[in-house]
Amino acid sequence: MNQPEGQMDDSPILSISGLTARVAGEPIDILKGVDLAVRPGETHAIMGPNGSGKSTLAKVLAGHPGYEVTGGSVAFRGQDLLEMEPDERAQTGVFMAFQYPVEIPGVSIANFLRTALQARLADGEELDLFDFQELLVERMELLDMDPAFAERHVNEGFSGGEKKRNEILQMAVLKPTLAVMDETDSGLDIDALKIVAHGVNTLKKEMPGMSVLLITHYQRILDHIAPDAVHVMVGGAIVQSGGPEVALELEAQGYEEYRAVTAG
Amino acid sequence: MANGGVATAEKVERRAVGPAAAAEAGAGDPSWLRARREEAWALYEAMPMPSTRSEEWRYTDVGRLLDFDGLAVAQAPGGGPGRRSGLASEEALASEEAPVSHVGAATGLPAELRDAMAQDREGAGRVVDVDGCVVLAELDGELARRGVVLASLRDAARQGLEGVESLLATEAVPASDGKFPALNAALWSDGVFLRVPRGVSLDLPVRLARWVSSAGTAAFTRILVVAEEGSRVSFVDEILSPDMDGTALAGTTVEIFARGGAQVQYVSLQRMGRGGAYLAQQRTLAERDATLDTLNVALGGSVGRVDLNARLLGSGANSDMLGLYFGDGDQHFDFNTSQDHVAPNAHSDLLYKGALDGDSRGVFRGIIRVHEGAQQTDAYQTNRNLLMSERAVATSLPNLEIEADDVRCSHGATVGQLDAEALFYLMSRGIGRRRAERLVVLGFLGEVLSRLPMGGVVEKVTKAIEAKLRHG
Numbered sequence: 001m002n003q004p005e006g007q008m009d010d011s012p013i014l015s016i017s018g019l020t021a022r023v024a025g026e027p028i029d030i031l032k033g034v035d036l037a038v039r040p041g042e043t044h045a046i047m048g049p050n051g052s053g054k055s056t057l058a059k060v061l062a063g064h065p066g067y068e069v070t071g072g073s074v075a076f077r078g079q080d081l082l083e084m085e086p087d088e089r090a091q092t093g094v095f096m097a098f099q100y101p102v103e104i105p106g107v108s109i110a111n112f113l114r115t116a117l118q119a120r121l122a123d124g125e126e127l128d129l130f131d132f133q134e135l136l137v138e139r140m141e142l143l144d145m146d147p148a149f150a151e152r153h154v155n156e157g158f159s160g161g162e163k164k165r166n167e168i169l170q171m172a173v174l175k176p177t178l179a180v181m182d183e184t185d186s187g188l189d190i191d192a193l194k195i196v197a198h199g200v201n202t203l204k205k206e207m208p209g210m211s212v213l214l215i216t217h218y219q220r221i222l223d224h225i226a227p228d229a230v231h232v233m234v235g236g237a238i239v240q241s242g243g244p245e246v247a248l249e250l251e252a253q254g255y256e257e258y259r260a261v262t263a264g
Numbered sequence: 265m266a267n268g269g270v271a272t273a274e275k276v277e278r279r280a281v282g283p284a285a286a287a288e289a290g291a292g293d294p295s296w297l298r299a300r301r302e303e304a305w306a307l308y309e310a311m312p313m314p315s316t317r318s319e320e321w322r323y324t325d326v327g328r329l330l331d332f333d334g335l336a337v338a339q340a341p342g343g344g345p346g347r348r349s350g351l352a353s354e355e356a357l358a359s360e361e362a363p364v365s366h367v368g369a370a371t372g373l374p375a376e377l378r379d380a381m382a383q384d385r386e387g388a389g390r391v392v393d394v395d396g397c398v399v400l401a402e403l404d405g406e407l408a409r410r411g412v413v414l415a416s417l418r419d420a421a422r423q424g425l426e427g428v429e430s431l432l433a434t435e436a437v438p439a440s441d442g443k444f445p446a447l448n449a450a451l452w453s454d455g456v457f458l459r460v461p462r463g464v465s466l467d468l469p470v471r472l473a474r475w476v477s478s479a480g481t482a483a484f485t486r487i488l489v490v491a492e493e494g495s496r497v498s499f500v501d502e503i504l505s506p507d508m509d510g511t512a513l514a515g516t517t518v519e520i521f522a523r524g525g526a527q528v529q530y531v532s533l534q535r536m537g538r539g540g541a542y543l544a545q546q547r548t549l550a551e552r553d554a555t556l557d558t559l560n561v562a563l564g565g566s567v568g569r570v571d572l573n574a575r576l577l578g579s580g581a582n583s584d585m586l587g588l589y590f591g592d593g594d595q596h597f598d599f600n601t602s603q604d605h606v607a608p609n610a611h612s613d614l615l616y617k618g619a620l621d622g623d624s625r626g627v628f629r630g631i632i633r634v635h636e637g638a639q640q641t642d643a644y645q646t647n648r649n650l651l652m653s654e655r656a657v658a659t660s661l662p663n664l665e666i667e668a669d670d671v672r673c674s675h676g677a678t679v680g681q682l683d684a685e686a687l688f689y690l691m692s693r694g695i696g697r698r699r700a701e702r703l704v705v706l707g708f709l710g711e712v713l714s715r716l717p718m719g720g721v722v723e724k725v726t727k728a729i730e731a732k733l734r735h736g
Contacts, residue, residue, distance in 0.1 A: 063691075063692070086691040086692050090691070090693055096692055102686050104690065105711065107707035116695050
């Protein structure tokens with residue numbers, strides 16, 4: 001795997017081991033023992049068919065209350081991620097780009113981001129509004145976005161592409177250490193896909209230490225975001241790991257082969 | 265000031281809610297007004313207290329929530345004619361040409377009221393009412409020269425100002441309208457008379473700041489606004505009180521006339537303390553091509569009931585009716601609205617939104633009435649509620665009554681909980697749970713404020729909601 005230049009520390013930033021989880025209140029685990037290690041600056045793709053558990057993994061990492069962890073561990077920057085509330089995880093540097101971003105009626109993107117940055121400050125410390133405005137404008141320029149976009153209410157009446165761009169903008173402002181992209185590419189036409197990929201690549205170039213976990217059903221986004229590693233997830237576990245060639249094999253053969261393996 | 269006058273903090277006299285108070289209230293009034301009060305008192309006594317057996321009061325047991333026997337009517341010191349003569353302070357008189365932007369001479373007022381007034385931006389005029397008595401009425405000098413009248417209603421009636429006798433408790437809210445309209449018509453101690461002459465535009469709002477000082481007080485106020493043809497005016501009516509261990513009643517009757525092509529905004533900000541009971545009857549009459557918009561904000565008090573009736577009397581008339589309520593603890597808010605489309609080709613659009621926390625309760629009952637012949641009516645009614653606790657209750661009763669066939673009407677009502685997915689989304693960006701909840705609530709209620717872009721009011725209400733969310 002390629003280590004980005006200047007990256008001295010080779011220990012994983014994210015270590016998942018033996019992770020099992022289910023929908024809260026359900027009797028059966030969806031994740032059946034996931035092991036994964038991601039080092040600083042690496043981009044890992046997790047591919048899998050529908051129902052393989054890849055989106056569940058993303059939600060468990062972000063701390064979605066609808067899921068229950070039944071075993072295993074997740075260490076992020078040496079801390080037990082599973083013990084943290086979703087907001088604490090975000091403040092530690094985890095960012096999840098949602099597959100289905102949620103509408104927050106009446107709340108502008110600018111207000112939302114200002115509140116998120118304010119939340120990182122110590123009690124009694126006030127975010128400087130001029131600094132924030134400057135940062136927001138600079139981030140939007142970086143992503144070729146119209147500044148008026150920030151005045152719109154979060155995801156309210158957005159097209160699929162706009163919702164995904166909003167996720168990328170949030171990522172650009174919050175500058176995470178680990179970005180989990182939960183099927184960010186699904187439902188996007190090729191132009192929107194390119195815009196999202198361009199955003200991710202721009203941020204990766206700016207922040208070489210940022211790790212990316214790219215969760216996807218399709219190979220096509222990997223034409224635009226180059227992964228260091230590709231994992232295939234089937235039946236709640238990672239069944240194969242390798243380099244970019246794994247994605248190409250999948251493209252050619254589909255998931256059928258793996259289904260047969262796990263069924264047998 | 266054109267109408268200056270500051271009362272010193274003399275002790276307010278009180279009478280129990282009864283015939284003596286009714287007689288006292290009329291002392292010094294012209295005979296037509298005394299006769300009107302007597303008639304109103306007779307009506308009040310003849311009508312039964314509204315009970316929960318009646319549809320309109322089904323969810324607000326006003327007889328139980330309000331102990332009328334324990335209340336005493338606040339009266340102006342001394343009662344009789346010229347009761348405020350000699351009370352005008354030299355300070356107020358000396359500031360004749362000063363802009364109406366500061367609290368100025370009103371330094372004897374309670375700190376809470378002064379704080380609320382200090383938050384306001386510049387205005388065209390200001391009235392201060394303490395326990396139902398006007399202690400200050402001031403208007404921009406230039407506007408006074410252009411014929412705008414802003415006065416204590418009591419003074420306006422006594423001085424026989426044009427429009428008062430013909431429009432007070434006659435066309436808009438007559439005593440015969442019900443028990444509480446009758447009570448107010450009999451006992452009102454003071455209020456505001458605002459008349460804007462034909463074609464005159466007020467660029468800045470006129471503000472009324474009201475204070476109810478203590479438990480046991482019943483303060484009855486009337487507001488009469490007449491906007492002549494093609495004039496434009498905004499009126500902001502804010503009421504406060506301290507937190508109280510007992511009950512204090514603020515009875516409020518609002519009558520607004522928008523003549524042809526006039527543009528009027530009326531905003532009510534109810535921010536009373538614990539123990540406050542707010543009982544308001546509001547009626548707006550919009551004539552041909554007039555715009556008459558209202559916003560009712562209910563944040564404070566223990567019990568609030570607002571009866572709002574918008575009458576669209578002329579073709580091309582338009583009324584936007586906005587409401588916002590945020591309850592916690594055991595607060596109880598009840599809005600009873602009606603949109604009366606009397607004339608054809610008029611438009612009304614109602615949006616009331618409420619957030620309810622703790623054990624609070626919100627009631628919305630609204631009706632669109634399209635009268636016979638009111639073709640090409642456009643009338644909409646929406647009530648949305650957000651429940652922030654499992655114990656809070658929202659009741660929403662939208663209704664239509666249509667007697668014309670070529671109309672566009674719709675109504676809708678929703679009651680929902682805080683969206684768990686929305687909270688998770690906000691938290692996943694590092695925002696704590698409480699702050700995330702606040703953001704969702706502010707966004708939800710903010711839609712109402714965004715529809716009335718009135719500088720100062722939006723900031724003030726937003727701040728008040730934020731303060732309430734912090735302490736919740």
